[in-house]
Amino acid sequence: MSPTTGTRSRTDYSGGLSRVVRHPLFWPLVALAVLLLANTVYSPDFLAISVLDGHLFGAPIDILRNSAPLLLVALGMTLVIATRGIDLSVGATVAIAGAVSLSFIASSPNPGAVSTVLVAMGIALLLCLFLGVWNGLLVSVVGIQPIIATLILMTAGRGIAMLITEGQITTVTSAPFKTLGSGFWLGLPVAALVALGVYALVAALTRRTALGMLVESVGINPSASRLAGVKARTIVWTVFALSGLFSGLAGLILASNVMAADANNAGLFIELDAILAVVIGGTSLQGGKFSLSGTLVGVFIITTLTLTVTIVGVSPLVTPLFKAVVVIAVTLLQSPVVREKLAARSRRRAARPEEVAA
Amino acid sequence: MFSSTRRRTAGAMIASLAVLGLAACSSEQASTDAGSDSGDTGSAAEETISIGFSQVGAESGWRAANTKSIQDTLTQENGFDLSFSDAQQKQENQIQALRSYIQQGVDVLAFSPVVETGWDAVLEEAKAADIPVILTDRAVDSDDDSLYESFIGSDFVLEGETAGEWAVEQYDGEGYQVVELQGTTGAAPAIDRKAGFETAIEGSDLEIIDSQTGNFTRTEGKQVMEGFLQKYDDIDLVYAHNDDMGLGAIEAIEAAGMVPGEDIKIITVDAVKDGMQALADGKINYIVECNPLLGPDLADVAKKVIAGESVEKRIVVKDEAFDQEAAVEALPSREY
Structure with missing residues (x-):
């Protein structure tokens, strides 16, 4: 989808297959395929999709739906990381979005009304946008390092969410709100449609306009970009604001998924998963070039991995280890050093027959 | 560079928290001192x-x-x-x-x-x-x-046993397949509730076919239950170590087009308000209270x-x- 660059200079001397192998997304896609395959071994009709009550049902649909919140958070994170930043506050923002919207719905006289739900979502999203703007202000105007600036909200955010829910898990019954997380439209989960819609929008905005290039230039060299006339400050500010907004949307989906706002656990460690998804997708934490399609694949890998633990029946005691091993494998295959070594080896092996052929 | 900065900041934050803590303590101390003084002069009218x-x-x-x-x-x-x-x-x-x-x-x-x-x-x-x-x-x-x-x-073990005994009493002889949603790995309630339940269903024909952690949260309870529902076609009973995971499982079961409490029975522990509501609504079958x-x-x-x-x-x-x-x-x- 998005152009992935950096292979052009090398493709001259390599054939079609090795060009595929060299594609930055090759190994992540292989990892995803292996995970899906492993699941199919343990549960033969894993990839089967059936129609149930007029909508699609099956593990792939579950993966799509469960990926939605992480995809939204990771999209914002990709943009932030592309500008050399990082946003640790996304998990707290997720919790706040859920707390605000559900508290509003719970306290309204008519929790089942569409208007109530829309207002609740609107308030939550506005607040999260504001939180993103706040992060952006700290980073771009005040000049605090992103990791520190967002650490503030990461720490304070859950406290704010607790304050809103008064330490309780707020539960509501509201059919329209439930649609966002568990509903279906045209047979597909609404949550996934929303997330993929946002993905398409961001992809179009960054890749069909110069915006993506400007974001990358700020990430590669903020000062040079500024001197060249790029409004670096505005761009950094914008990506943090977007990260807040997307996290808010993710928070709404997560809250809607279980119809409860849990200030302590909603979106816990989602910042780490999001950073992981971005890195698996091949975006460097150094900033600069970013790959949205890479992030998409990264998100699917992480969500599938979570489901794999259940399907394969990994013991809870070793689940973190199991996940870590998969992640290490994927990132190693991704690393330029390892890839270079592998490439050099296959080149050596290929050198001899080539001479014969010549 | 990041890590050293972060460490420094973390240090600063801990220090400031400590200062806040001290401030709070000293003010508390002042008030209790005053309280005990007046108590002394009042010569133990009431202790x-x-x-x-x-x-x-x-x-x-x-x-x-x-x-x-x-x-x-x-x-x-x-x-x-x-x-x-x-x-x-x-x-x-x-x-x-x-x-x-x-x-x-x-x-x-x-x-x-x-x-x-x-x-x-x-x-x-x-x-x-x-x-x-x-x-x-x-x-x-x-x-x-x-x-x-x-x-x-x-007594967390007893809670697990109570849950298991009820399950045996109700469903023994039907060959029920049970999936278990465990609490946070390593937490005492998770270990004990698991052990208690296992002891209680020993000798019956209830069988735990799978057990995964749902971390005591709804979201993870739902995700794990979705996985179980993909993996097994014939789950009869869910045993969740707390209400929240059970409530998550309800969502997953409903999404799979089944009726929680009917097609798949649910037993949980805790009896918080949301869980009791679900029990009263017939979506959960039995709850052991943790008072x-x-x-x-x-x-x-x-x-x-x-x-x-x-x-x-x-x-x-x-x-x-x-x-x-x-x-x-x-x-x-x-x-x-």
Whole structure:
């Protein structure tokens, strides 16, 4: 989808297959395929999709739906990381979005009304946008390092969410709100449609306009970009604001998924998963070039991995280890050093027959 | 560069938190000192027991109910002067709070330990200062059980057994396949509730076909249940270590086009309000209560300890259990 660059200079001397192998997304896609395959071994009709009550049902649909919140958070994170930043506050923002919207719905006289739900979502999203703007202000105007600036909200955010829910898990019954997380439209989960819609929008905005290039230039060299006339400050500010907004949307989906706002656990460690998804997708934490399609694949890998633990029946005691091993494998295959070594080896092996052929 | 900056900031934050903590402690100290002074001059008209309580945190609805019970019971009218602090799930905060209570010279120390180990040093200090210690809800793992007077709390193994016994009573002979949603890996309630349930269903034809952690949360309970539903076609019963995971499982079961409580039976532990509501609605079949109302027992034990009476080392709080009819009856009068 998005152009992935950096292979052009090398493709001259390599054939079609090795060009595929060299594609930055090759190994992540292989990892995803292996995970899906492993699941199919343990549960033969894993990839089967059936129609149930007029909508699609099956593990792939579950993966799509469960990926939605992480995809939204990771999209914002990709943009932030592309500008050399990082946003640790996304998990707290997720919790706040859920707390605000559900508290509003719970306290309204008519929790089942569409208007109530829309207002609740609107308030939550506005607040999260504001939180993103706040992060952006700290980073771009005040000049605090992103990791520190967002650490503030990461720490304070859950406290704010607790304050809103008064330490309780707020539960509501509201059919329209439930649609966002568990509903279906045209047979597909609404949550996934929303997330993929946002993905398409961001992809179009960054890749069909110069915006993506400007974001990358700020990430590669903020000062040079500024001197060249790029409004670096505005761009950094914008990506943090977007990260807040997307996290808010993710928070709404997560809250809607279980119809409860849990200030302590909603979106816990989602910042780490999001950073992981971005890195698996091949975006460097150094900033600069970013790959949205890479992030998409990264998100699917992480969500599938979570489901794999259940399907394969990994013991809870070793689940973190199991996940870590998969992640290490994927990132190693991704690393330029390892890839270079592998490439050099296959080149050596290929050198001899080539001479014969010549 | 990032890591060193982060470390420095983390250090600064800890330092500032410590300062805040000290400030809070010193103000508390001033007030309790004033209180005891006036008590002395009033020459023991009524003996107020000063008690320092350190709570784990405010991580769940259960905990909130527990806190409320303690604060509502240990009041001035009931003869207590309660100093309450929240450890935010951190052991160092809790140790700090306990030390400051020891310095203030409270009559009784009480706390719910965040973790099981690492308490010997601070409990020795309390012993040296001759302050009796009462544990609530969670135990400490120490070789020396003279370090505390009593441990008040639920018996998690018994909760698991109660759940298992009911399942056997209801469903034995039908060859039920059970999936288990475990609590946080390594947490005492998760280990004990699992063990208790397994003991109880031994010898019946109920079989646990799979068991995964749902981390005591709804979201993970739902995700794991979705996985189970993909993996197995014939799940008959879900046993969840708390209500929240059970509520998550309900969502997953409904999404799979089945009826929770009918097609797949659900048994949980805790009996918080949302769980009881689901039970009354027929979506859960049985809930074993884990009673958070420890305040009255704590007050009772504290009074006995101060009066020099002997108390039991282990006080098991009475946990009830509810089926659907009982839930409908109990729901209007539930305190939590």
